[in-house]
Amino acid sequence: MNKAILAILAAGGLLMVTAAAQSINAAGATFPAPIYQKWFNDYSKVKPGTQVNYQSIGSGGGIRQLTEGTVDFGASDMPMTDEQLSKVKVKVLHFPTVLGGLVPVYNVEGVSGDLKFSGDTLAGIFLGEITKWDDAKLANDNPGVKLPAKNITVVHRSDGSGTSFVFTDYLSKVSGEWKSKVGANSSVNWPVGLGGKGNEGVAGLVKQTPNSIGYVELLFAVQNKMSYGFVKNASGKFLKADFNTVTEAAAGAAKSMPADFRVSITNAPGANAYPISSFTWLLIPSKIDDASKRTTIKEFLNYMLTTGQKDAAGLSYAPLPKNVVAMEQKQINAIL
Amino acid sequence: MASTVLTSVPSPKRTRTFLQKLQDGDQVTHLITVMFAASVFLITLLLVYELWIRCGPSRSKFGLAFFFTKVWDPNAEQFGALPFIYGTIVTSFVALLIAVPLGVGAAIYLAELASPRWSNIFTFLIELLAAVPSVIYGLLAIFTIVPLMRDYVEPTLQGAFGFLPVFSGPIYGVGFLSASITLAVMIFPFIISISRESLMAVPREQREAALALGATKWESTYQVVLPYARLGIFGSIFLALARALGETMAVTMVIGNTPNISPSLFATGYSIAAVIANEFTEATGDMHLSALVELGLVLFLLTMIINAAAQLLIVATAGKGTKH
Numbered sequence: 001m002n003k004a005i006l007a008i009l010a011a012g013g014l015l016m017v018t019a020a021a022q023s024i025n026a027a028g029a030t031f032p033a034p035i036y037q038k039w040f041n042d043y044s045k046v047k048p049g050t051q052v053n054y055q056s057i058g059s060g061g062g063i064r065q066l067t068e069g070t071v072d073f074g075a076s077d078m079p080m081t082d083e084q085l086s087k088v089k090v091k092v093l094h095f096p097t098v099l100g101g102l103v104p105v106y107n108v109e110g111v112s113g114d115l116k117f118s119g120d121t122l123a124g125i126f127l128g129e130i131t132k133w134d135d136a137k138l139a140n141d142n143p144g145v146k147l148p149a150k151n152i153t154v155v156h157r158s159d160g161s162g163t164s165f166v167f168t169d170y171l172s173k174v175s176g177e178w179k180s181k182v183g184a185n186s187s188v189n190w191p192v193g194l195g196g197k198g199n200e201g202v203a204g205l206v207k208q209t210p211n212s213i214g215y216v217e218l219l220f221a222v223q224n225k226m227s228y229g230f231v232k233n234a235s236g237k238f239l240k241a242d243f244n245t246v247t248e249a250a251a252g253a254a255k256s257m258p259a260d261f262r263v264s265i266t267n268a269p270g271a272n273a274y275p276i277s278s279f280t281w282l283l284i285p286s287k288i289d290d291a292s293k294r295t296t297i298k299e300f301l302n303y304m305l306t307t308g309q310k311d312a313a314g315l316s317y318a319p320l321p322k323n324v325v326a327m328e329q330k331q332i333n334a335i336l
Numbered sequence: 337m338a339s340t341v342l343t344s345v346p347s348p349k350r351t352r353t354f355l356q357k358l359q360d361g362d363q364v365t366h367l368i369t370v371m372f373a374a375s376v377f378l379i380t381l382l383l384v385y386e387l388w389i390r391c392g393p394s395r396s397k398f399g400l401a402f403f404f405t406k407v408w409d410p411n412a413e414q415f416g417a418l419p420f421i422y423g424t425i426v427t428s429f430v431a432l433l434i435a436v437p438l439g440v441g442a443a444i445y446l447a448e449l450a451s452p453r454w455s456n457i458f459t460f461l462i463e464l465l466a467a468v469p470s471v472i473y474g475l476l477a478i479f480t481i482v483p484l485m486r487d488y489v490e491p492t493l494q495g496a497f498g499f500l501p502v503f504s505g506p507i508y509g510v511g512f513l514s515a516s517i518t519l520a521v522m523i524f525p526f527i528i529s530i531s532r533e534s535l536m537a538v539p540r541e542q543r544e545a546a547l548a549l550g551a552t553k554w555e556s557t558y559q560v561v562l563p564y565a566r567l568g569i570f571g572s573i574f575l576a577l578a579r580a581l582g583e584t585m586a587v588t589m590v591i592g593n594t595p596n597i598s599p600s601l602f603a604t605g606y607s608i609a610a611v612i613a614n615e616f617t618e619a620t621g622d623m624h625l626s627a628l629v630e631l632g633l634v635l636f637l638l639t640m641i642i643n644a645a646a647q648l649l650i651v652a653t654a655g656k657g658t659k660h
Contacts, residue, residue, distance in 0.1 A: 058617030084620065153508065158593030158610075160410075160618025182411065186618040189409035194510055194604050195593025197614060204478060209486075209508060 022296060027055040028062020028075030031162055031217065032098055032280045035315045036075065039308050043300055050296055059162050060186065066092065066283055072293060074283035077162020078186065079262035091286040093335065094261040095301060095328055096279035098309075099250050099318035101218040101241040102167050103228035103276070107206050108133055109148050114240070116141045118232040119174030119267065119275065125213060126154055126171060127178060128192035133211060141232070148211065155205045155214035158195025160187040166278040167215050170266035174275075215276075218246065219316040233275040234267050243318040245274035251321035261328070277318075287336055294335060301332050384636065391630035393623055402630060408595040408611075410619070415627035417634050419595035423605035424638065426512055427587060428580040430601065431519035436573055438520075439527025443569075446528070447535035448557050459532065466525035474589035477518040482509040482590055485517075490602050501599040508592060513601040515591040519583060523576035530575065534568020535561060567650060574646045581639055584609040608635045 026036075033056035040052035057065075059076035066074035067088050079094055104117055121137045124130035130137055133147040157164045169184040182188050194209075196202035199220040206214040218241045221228050230238040239245050252270030257263055267275045284301070288294040305325050312319040320328075394402065398415060405416025446455045486509030497503045538561045546556035562569070584607075592604025593614065608631050619625045 060616075060618040060620040063620055078620075081620075151506070158588065159614040160616075162618070185411045186620065187410045187615045187624070189407065189411065190594070193594065194508060195606075195614075197588050197593070201589065205510070208478075208483060 022049045022292065023051045023053065024073075024293060024296060025053050025055075025071045026062075026073050026075060026282075027057050027065045027071045028283070029059045029077045029162055029280055030056040031077050031100060031219075032075065032317070035098060035308075035311060035317055038311055038315065039300075039304055042308075042311075043303055046303065047296070047299065050300075052300070058160070060160065062283065066285070072288070073285065073297065075281065076283055077278065077280045078165045079264075079281060080283065088285070093284045093286050093331055095282040095284060095304075095331065096250075096261055096320060096324060097282055097304060098312050098320065099246050099265075099277055099279055100166075101246040101249075101274050101277045101318065102163060102170075102215050103218050103221050103241045104213060104231065105203060105206050105216055105221060105226055105228050106213040107208075107210060109150060109210055111145060111147065113145065114227065114229055115145065116230040116232070116238045119170070122231070123171045123175030123178045125152055126156070126190070126192070127175070127181065128154070141238075150211040153209050153212035154190075154193030155196055155202050155209070155212050156190050156193050157198070157202055157215075159197050159201075161198075162186060162278070162280065163199070163215070163217055164188065166266060166276060169264050169278075170276045173264075173267040218242075218318075222316050231275050233271075233273055234269050235271050235273075237271060239272065239274050241274045241276070243313055243316075245272055246277045246318035247321050249273035249275070249277035250279065250318075250324055254321055254323045254327070257324065257327060261331070284335060286334055298332050298335055302329070305329055384633070387629055387633040387636065391626050391633055394626035394630045397623065398627075402627075403634070406595070406597060410615070410621060410624045413621060413623045415623070415630075417608070417631055419597050420606050420608045420611055420631060421634060421638065422597045423512070423591065423595075424581060424607040424609070424635070426601075426605070427515045427519055427591065427607060428577055430512065430516035431523060431580045432573065432577060434517065434520035435524045435527055435576060439524050439572070439576070440531055440569060442524075442528045443531035443535055444557060444562075447532045448553075448561065455532075459529065462525045462528050466529060470522065470583060470586045471589075473518060473522050474586035477514065477521075477586060477590045481514050481517055485509050485511075485514050489513075494602070502601050505598065505600040505602050507602050508604060510590050510592040511602050511604045512591065512598075515587050515605070515607070516601070518586050518590050519580045522583065522586060523580050526576045526579060527572045530572030531565070531569045534565040534572070537568065538564045566653065570646065570650055574643065577642060577646075578639060581642070582609055582635070583607075584613045588614060608632075608638075 033054065036054050040054055043052070044050050054075075059078060062071075062074035062076050063080060063084055065071045067084070069089070080092060085092055104122065106115060108115070118141050121130065121141055124137060131152055132149055133152055134149045138147055165184060165186045168178075168182065168188050171182070172179040172184045182191065194205055196205040196214065199216045202214040202216050203220065203224065203226060206212045216226070228241070230240050232238050248270055249265050249268040252268040252273040253263055253265040261279070261281065263279070265277050265279065268277065282301075284297060288297060305320070305328055309319045309325065394415060398405070402415065402417050403421070404418055406418050407414045407416050408419065409415075446458055450458070486507055490507045490509070490513065493503045494507065542560050542564055543556050546560040547553075551559065587607050588610035591607060591610060593606055593610065594604045595606045595611070596604055598605070612628050612631055615624070616628050619628055
């Protein structure tokens with residue numbers, strides 16, 4: 001009896017040892033965490049014994065841990081800057097995984113339909129220059145809609161987030177004034193507005209505060225069935241964000257994709273490209289000393305780019321366009 | 337068993353070797369408890385040391401200006417702590433202003449006036465409130481306090497006292513006042529619970545003596561029992577203040593999160609703990625990170641200063657109770 005238990009324990013111990021050999025640690029962005037968890041979980045079934053521990057501690061934390069070498073790879077909603085890259089001992093490769101879009105959400109008295117926003121108008125509102133809903137610029141974007149003569153309450157993210165980075169990056173591209181006064185970052189010095197914590201904080205404040213406007217991730221708006229506005233893209237067309245228009249933005253940007261994939265696809269060219277879209281990246285060291293780890297990571301990347309992409313839409317992420325997938329598959333070979 | 341222990345007690349003159357002392361347990365207990373006590377001191381030292389080292393870049397770049405400037409711009413790497421210090425102090429102070437009279441008043445009722453049965457029921461409920469996680473208070477505040485403030489309380493206050501700067505400006509619902517009220521609700525159970533304990537600890541003779549001298553129930557409570565329990569009540573207030581200063585989750589949910597200094601309680605603001613929690617995870621710039629760590633150090637200093645002031649207050653008012 002005891003011997004049987006011992007044997008079971010020993011077998012369990014052996015299993016744990018083999019599992020430990022294949023255990024990989026990763027940390028970073030929270031926005032793609034749900035799909036990463038699913039991928040890592042599914043992949044451990046495809047390849048038994050592989051265990052990826054992903055801590056969704058934020059992009060900043062992911063980059064820091066990668067720099068300090070405490071994780072095998074990182075994940076981030078914004079590409080690493082040259083300065084950050086120079087601090088990591090080995091060269092870091094960026095692998096776009098999925099796409100996300102941001103949508104303007106609002107709560108305006110007497111307006112039930114969808115509102116339209118040009119980039120210039122959004123920048124004006126978030127700079128605090130457009131202060132009333134019946135401003136000429138807003139009226140110009142929304143012919144035929146009767147907007148109230150009420151003050152606009154701006155709501156932004158208070159926590160540092162990739163979402164804020166993408167939004168401020170977009171505003172920097174469409175407004176020179178935004179670029180020089182505020183700039184793009186995960187936390188910025190907002191000229192006006194209230195700060196809400198997380199997507200749910202922003203959405204909550206917008207729902208509760210009359211005549212307010214904010215921005216949330218498309219994923220969040222879809223899951224919570226919130227109505228959101230149209231945004232004017234680089235070719236002058238007002239578009240509503242969905243998985244197609246977001247993927248279209250990436251496809252449009254792919255033509256001029258830099259070799260290291262560090263690219264912003266906000267305000268991307270293309271008739272059907274949604275302007276406030278972004279990649280999210282895995283940050284993989286180009287040199288991995290442990291051979292079995294290296295193989296596992298490379299195989300996982302392949303899985304993510306092929307089978308994994310099919311999971312994207314189900315979890316409300318926009319999948320990568322085919323041309324980007326092909327480019328990334330080539331980059332996998334650069335991991336030595 | 338007991339007798340053998342008794343017979344083994346050494347005569348007072350007999351000197352014991354260190355080893356014997358160890359065997360008797362005195363020395364061991366002494367050593368272990370000293371170590372436990374020292375760990376508190378060591379942890380504090382380590383904390384300050386780590387904060388001090390990690391905020392090096394920010395300290396050398398901004399110096400003392402960090403405490404007096406208002407700009408918080410991660411992009412331009414300009415950091416000033418003033419709006420956060422202001423927000424932390426204002427919300428904690430207003431929260432105390434609301435919670436202390438309520439809390440001490442409730443404690444007096446529970447300790448002096450209520451029947452033991454009611455007192456026990458209330459105390460149980462209050463201790464339950466003290467155990468509610470702060471995120472729950474934050475959520476409740478978003479759904480109840482904020483709309484109530486925006487739609488009723490703040491417009492009414494502004495209508496009546498709008499000429500005062502504290503009640504001026506646009507009304508959002510979120511802001512200093514909502515954060516203060518949320519904090520007041522959170523710290524109120526601490527004040528009641530500890531104040532009640534210290535009021536109950538006042539010897540019965542004190543009350544009886546006062547009553548025998550012809551004092552009314554209220555006179556005995558106000559002039560004899562309250563001064564006697566003064567230390568415990570102050571203690572409860574400072575414990576509550578410490579919680580208010582460091583409260584993060586509930587505050588960030590209702591304060592509006594804008595680094596802003598405004599005399600109006602309706603304006604939105606920010607607190608030290610809230611900004612650290614909000615920005616730390618995504619802070620990629622070294623200077624940004626360093627400035628956030630320095631904010632942590634500032635919060636630590638603020639708590640130290642307030643605690644020291646509290647000690648002074650207790651010393652300054654010492655003996656008051658016996659003069660009556």
